[in-house]
Amino acid sequence: MAHDLPKAYEPGAIETRWAEYWIKEKLFSVPTPPPGETRPVFTLLLPPPNVTGRLHMGHMLNHTQMDIMVRWHRMRGFLTLWLPGTDHAGIATQMMVERQLASEGKKRRDMGREAFVERVWEWKRHYGGAILDQMKRLGDSVDWDREYFTMDENLSRAVREVFVRLYEEGLIYRGKYIVNWCPRCGTAISDLEVKHEEIAGKLYEIRYPVIGSDEFITVATTRPETMLGDTAVAVNAGDERYKRLHGKKVLLPLMNREIPIITDDLAQPEFGTGAVKVTPAHDPNDFEAGLRHNLPQIEVIDEQGRMNENAGPYAGLDRYEARKRVLEDLRQQGFLVGEKDYTISIGKCDRCGTVVEPRLSTQWFIKIAPLAQPAIEAVERGEITIVPENYKQIYLNWMHNIYDWCISRQLWWGHRIPAWHCSCGEIIVAREAPASCSKCRGAKLTQDTDVLDTWFSSGLLPFTTLGWPEKTRDLEVFYPTTLLITAYEILFFWVARMIMFGCHFMAGHQQDPKVKQASSWGDKKDDSVPFRQVYIHALVRDAERQKMSKTKGNVVDPLDVIERFGTDATRFTLAAMAAPGTDIAFSEGRTEGYRNFANKIWNAARFMFMNIDRVAPGLRPGTGSENRSHTGVDGFEARTLEDRWILSRFNRVTKNVNEALETYRFHEAANQIYDFFWGEFCDWYIELIKPRLLDGGDESARIACKNLLGIFEAALRLLHPVMPFITEEIWHAIYDGKPTLRSIALAPYPQADEKQLDLAAETEMAILQDLIVSVRNLRAELKVDQKQRVPIQVFVSEPEIHKLIEQNRGSVERLANVEKIEFVANSLAKLSGARHTARFDVHVIYERKIDVAAERERLKKELEQIEKEFANGQRQLGNEQFLAKAPTKVVDGIRRRAQELEILREKVKSKLDELG
RNA sequence: GGGCGGUUAGCUCAGCUGGUUAGAGCGCCUGCCUUACAAGCAGGAGGUCGCAGGUUCGAGUCCUGCACUGCCCACCA
Numbered sequence: 001m002a003h004d005l006p007k008a009y010e011p012g013a014i015e016t017r018w019a020e021y022w023i024k025e026k027l028f029s030v031p032t033p034p035p036g037e038t039r040p041v042f043t044l045l046l047p048p049p050n051v052t053g054r055l056h057m058g059h060m061l062n063h064t065q066m067d068i069m070v071r072w073h074r075m076r077g078f079l080t081l082w083l084p085g086t087d088h089a090g091i092a093t094q095m096m097v098e099r100q101l102a103s104e105g106k107k108r109r110d111m112g113r114e115a116f117v118e119r120v121w122e123w124k125r126h127y128g129g130a131i132l133d134q135m136k137r138l139g140d141s142v143d144w145d146r147e148y149f150t151m152d153e154n155l156s157r158a159v160r161e162v163f164v165r166l167y168e169e170g171l172i173y174r175g176k177y178i179v180n181w182c183p184r185c186g187t188a189i190s191d192l193e194v195k196h197e198e199i200a201g202k203l204y205e206i207r208y209p210v211i212g213s214d215e216f217i218t219v220a221t222t223r224p225e226t227m228l229g230d231t232a233v234a235v236n237a238g239d240e241r242y243k244r245l246h247g248k249k250v251l252l253p254l255m256n257r258e259i260p261i262i263t264d265d266l267a268q269p270e271f272g273t274g275a276v277k278v279t280p281a282h283d284p285n286d287f288e289a290g291l292r293h294n295l296p297q298i299e300v301i302d303e304q305g306r307m308n309e310n311a312g313p314y315a316g317l318d319r320y321e322a323r324k325r326v327l328e329d330l331r332q333q334g335f336l337v338g339e340k341d342y343t344i345s346i347g348k349c350d351r352c353g354t355v356v357e358p359r360l361s362t363q364w365f366i367k368i369a370p371l372a373q374p375a376i377e378a379v380e381r382g383e384i385t386i387v388p389e390n391y392k393q394i395y396l397n398w399m400h401n402i403y404d405w406c407i408s409r410q411l412w413w414g415h416r417i418p419a420w421h422c423s424c425g426e427i428i429v430a431r432e433a434p435a436s437c438s439k440c441r442g443a444k445l446t447q448d449t450d451v452l453d454t455w456f457s458s459g460l461l462p463f464t465t466l467g468w469p470e471k472t473r474d475l476e477v478f479y480p481t482t483l484l485i486t487a488y489e490i491l492f493f494w495v496a497r498m499i500m501f502g503c504h505f506m507a508g509h510q511q512d513p514k515v516k517q518a519s520s521w522g523d524k525k526d527d528s529v530p531f532r533q534v535y536i537h538a539l540v541r542d543a544e545r546q547k548m549s550k551t552k553g554n555v556v557d558p559l560d561v562i563e564r565f566g567t568d569a570t571r572f573t574l575a576a577m578a579a580p581g582t583d584i585a586f587s588e589g590r591t592e593g594y595r596n597f598a599n600k601i602w603n604a605a606r607f608m609f610m611n612i613d614r615v616a617p618g619l620r621p622g623t624g625s626e627n628r629s630h631t632g633v634d635g636f637e638a639r640t641l642e643d644r645w646i647l648s649r650f651n652r653v654t655k656n657v658n659e660a661l662e663t664y665r666f667h668e669a670a671n672q673i674y675d676f677f678w679g680e681f682c683d684w685y686i687e688l689i690k691p692r693l694l695d696g697g698d699e700s701a702r703i704a705c706k707n708l709l710g711i712f713e714a715a716l717r718l719l720h721p722v723m724p725f726i727t728e729e730i731w732h733a734i735y736d737g738k739p740t741l742r743s744i745a746l747a748p749y750p751q752a753d754e755k756q757l758d759l760a761a762e763t764e765m766a767i768l769q770d771l772i773v774s775v776r777n778l779r780a781e782l783k784v785d786q787k788q789r790v791p792i793q794v795f796v797s798e799p800e801i802h803k804l805i806e807q808n809r810g811s812v813e814r815l816a817n818v819e820k821i822e823f824v825a826n827s828l829a830k831l832s833g834a835r836h837t838a839r840f841d842v843h844v845i846y847e848r849k850i851d852v853a854a855e856r857e858r859l860k861k862e863l864e865q866i867e868k869e870f871a872n873g874q875r876q877l878g879n880e881q882f883l884a885k886a887p888t889k890v891v892d893g894i895r896r897r898a899q900e901l902e903i904l905r906e907k908v909k910s911k912l913d914e915l916g
Numbered sequence: 917g918g919g920c921g922g923u924u925a926g927c928u929c930a931g932c933u934g935g936u937u938a939g940a941g942c943g944c945c946u947g948c949c950u951u952a953c954a955a956g957c958a959g960g961a962g963g964u965c966g967c968a969g970g971u972u973c974g975a976g977u978c979c980u981g982c983a984c985u986g987c988c989c990a991c992c993a
Contacts, residue, residue, distance in 0.1 A: 007952080007953065007955095008953080008955065009953095009955085178991090191991095196989085196990075203993080219993080220993060221993060222993070223993085234993095266992085266993080267993085268992075268993085271992070271993065272993065275993095276992090276993050277993075278993095283991075283993080284991045285991055285992070285993075286991095286993085287991095288991090345990085345991095347991095358991080390920065390921085391920095393919090393920090394919075394920070394988080394989085397919075397989085398989075401989090401990090488987090488988080489988095492989095539987085576929095576930095576940095576941090577928085577929070577930095579929085579930065579931095579932095582921080582922075582929085582930095583921085583922085583986085583987090584929095585928060585929080586928095587927085587928055587929090587941095587942080589927085589928075589941075589942050589943085590928070590929090590941065590942075592942085592955080593941055593942065593955090594941095595955065596953095596955040596956085597955090598955090599953065599955045599956090600952090600953065600955080600956085602952085602953080603952040603953035603955095603956085604952065604953080605952085606952050606953080607952030607953080608952080609952095610952070611952095660932090663932075665932070667929090667930070668930085668932080671930075671940075674940090674941095675940085682952090682953090683957090686952080694951090773958095773959090776958060776959060777958095777959060777960085779958090779959085780946075780947070780958075780959040780960075781959085781960095783946090783947080785947090785948095786947065786948045786950075786957095786958080787948085787950075817950090817958095865937080869936090869937060872936095873936075875973095876936090876973070876974070879973050879974090880973085881972090881973035881974090882973035882974070883973080884973080885972090885973055885974090886935070886973065886974075887935075889935085889936095890935045890936065890974090891935095891936095892936095893935085893936045894935090894936050895936095896936085897936055897937080898936095901937095
């Protein structure tokens with residue numbers, strides 16, 4: 001790269017080129033390390049996107065944060081593994097392919113299972129994993145050689161192994177229970193996959209005639225159509241109103257079936273009429289009550305949400321149509337006695353939005369309590385920490401109230417349950433298809449047609465991707481993984497399951513102490529956990545803080561944003577806005593600002609190269625371009641105040657950035673670098689060294705170049721995890737395309753050197769900046785022509801400050817466009833149009849007079865503020881409690897400030913007097 | 917029905933364990949094509965930190981209540 005390159009940074013081609021280079025060079029591939037490896041390990045498992053997935057802003061935030069952490073650790077010398085892969089996503093993918101088939105006029109059931117599954121694989125090979133290509137565009141530094149798919153043969157084998165083991169341990173059982181059933185998807189779904197919604201509905205009161213009397217008993221229901229399957233009416237045993245009806249029967253209207261009146265706590269006297277219809281086959285509570293009272297379970301709704309043959313005249317009707325008809329008939333026959341507005345909660349299928357039907361069916365379940373206990377303890381003991389911390393309590397609450405998990409799905413795409421049914425009724429659960437029935441020796445075995453919940457297999461990934469059930473070297477080194485960064489949405493779906501499975505199946509596992517001890521997690525004892533730390537990232541919303549959703553049409557496509565502003569700028573935006581615990585309202589304005597930042601860096605680089613090529617071409621790639629092997633600033637020779645200052649600032653910022661990343665304060669890390677690079681390095685340092693570069697003599701220019709290069713190169717490394725592309729581009733240019741290392745990503749991350757912190761330099765620099773800004777301010781107020789240089793007068797009382805300004809006279813004159821500095825012996829405070837701080841007075845000599853009225857206003861306002869602050873300080877200093885209790889640092893600070901304020905007050909007052 | 921978060925400049929947001937003068941970007945106003953950058957430079961205006969109490973020497977920061985707002989969890993007909 002040379003200085004004749006475009007003035008404006010064009011990220012497109014550059015980013016694509018480096019993304020390809022990183023993959024081609026296999027820079028982030030981590031072969032299994034041999035025994036004896038002593039580097040601390042950092043492992044991160046990518047939350048596998050669905051094969052059907054496309055990148056959205058939430059992913060982009062997640063990936064940005066992961067990549068920052070990964071690159072940061074890698075540069076700090078950790079043996080860093082980031083494992084990518086995709087999830088087969090049972091329902092989602094099956095739906096996708098079904099839709100595709102529908103457009104061809106085909107149906108899944110007509111094709112048959114085998115052909116359909118083959119079709120899904122075909123789809124997967126064609127369209128699946130688009131998101132992986134998008135990840136490449138983001139610059140994700142994952143190990144592509146280890147990419148997995150949840151239905152890979154080795155992972156599938158591990159899934160069967162887990163299933164069989166859990167079954168053998170009695171933790172998996174099969175049974176007929178009420179489950180959430182999606183009539184559209186035709187499968188059971190877990191509690192988590194049901195989204196509840198409040199809608200306006202009705203509460204109907206229906207009276208059932210009591211047999212052997214002319215009485216009625218009135219029940220309340222929101223779902224009248226289920227009455228067709230009623231097998232009892234329940235009242236509370238203690239409810240006086242119904243005591244006389246205990247043991248009697250009622251005649252179920254429309255169906256004319258006799259059903260008993262039972263007493264059960266299901267019925268609560270306060271609610272409705274105090275009597276409740278019981279439909280064991282279509283309501284979870286009624287199901288339980290049915291078991292308690294041995295009631296028949298009459299199913300009236302089929303798996304497609306239609307009334308079945310048990311529904312008499314309503315058979316064949318859709319459930320909602322049936323509701324209408326049932327109500328009509330009840331009304332006509334005088335059984336419907338009440339109808340009032342009522343807010344009801346309905347469950348909808350997470351995938352397709354269809355209203356879920358509680359339905360009786362035979363499913364496979366995991367007994368959750370024995371698995372939950374260790375998973376709760378691991379978090380309570382701090383073996384796993386969750387950040388932000390409030391999610392820990394949410395996790396624990398959920399885990400304490402968890403129900404058994406329905407793991408079977410009536411789908412075709414997924415891991416088929418490793419159970420075989422024999423015609424004799426025996427069920428054989430086995431790792432591979434058995435040849436014959438273990439009970440009757442028969443060979444007519446058919447495999448269970450159900451597949452497993454997608455989350456069953458993804459819950460195993462932390463160990464199955466590393467070779468489990470084999471005792472592999474990978475497991476020994478990389479398990480437990482170090483960090484998991486994920487969205488709150490899947491805390492229960494995925495994170496909780498991984499913890500349960502990890503603690504269960506990896507119990508007793510020991511990580512290689514050589515790679516563990518050196519890491520920051522070395523003090524943890526329990527290596528069964530799947531990860532050491534979980535960071536829950538924020539939700540990305542649109543600029544109006546609305547949740548992005550396709551139906552609202554407010555989805556911001558990250559690739560569009562990338563197209564317009566570049567990946568680096570987009571990444572920087574997300575990093576800079578990602579304060580832990582708060583959602584992000586994505587704004588393109590910010591991204592544009594960070595695109596400008598990239599441009600600023602680019603132009604600073606152009607400036608640097610222009611000067612190096614002109615005065616010290618030897619600096620690149622020869623001198624100073626030796627392998628950057630340490631964590632500081634290379635080849636820096638502090639000769640001047642600005643040199644000492646920028647070196648100190650760099651180290652302070654480096655310290656802050658590392659500390660911020662340590663605690664996931666991405667926004668702080670990003671802002672620190674931004675402010676340093678733009679506000680200090682470009683605005684001040686580069687401006688200050690220009691004279692040395694231009695006409696300071698060869699030696700002086702060479703050192704200035706070297707220092708410029710040193711800071712710039714180190715700053716690139718500091719920024720690299722956030723903006724990997726532009727930093728890689730410029731870094732390579734520094735070495736003229738011939739760096740010793742193949743990538744800045746492999747160079748050491750800057751670490752602060754306490755010895756290079758220089759408080760004196762920072763203080764002195766602040767005074768000079770203050771003086772320069774004061775003069776610029778005065779010039780603006782006097783409307784001095786920008787190009788005109790004007791003389792100034794300066795008064796200082798302290799000799800050191802006089803010396804400081806004297807020594808940096810040239811800088812002040814240049815940056816404030818001053819013709820000549822004249823030091824005067826007396827305070828300029830009274831002089832109208834002069835500026836003052838506690839340390840100096842300054843006056844611009846110019847024929848134009850300032851606007852006296854405006855000046856008076858300004859001074860009045862200033863005085864007011866000074867008085868206010870001064871009074872405030874005095875009050876505190878006069879308070880014994882304050883003096884006794886406040887830290888000396890604070891007290892001293894206020895004392896010092898009070899002195900300054902007194903000086904300032906006098907200056908402002910005398911000037912106001914002068915103005916009259 | 918429970919639980920969690922948010923409310924700071926016109927807009928979008930920082931402000932970590934309470935401590936001197938509450939910050940940034942965008943937008944706005946003024947002046948500059950100053951030989952890295954107009955995607956830039958210099959200067960400026962703009963805030964009773966949602967409301968009401970409380971704790972404290974000291975509160976944007978901690979506590980209580982309220983208001984508005986968002987999210988999650990929940991098998992009450």
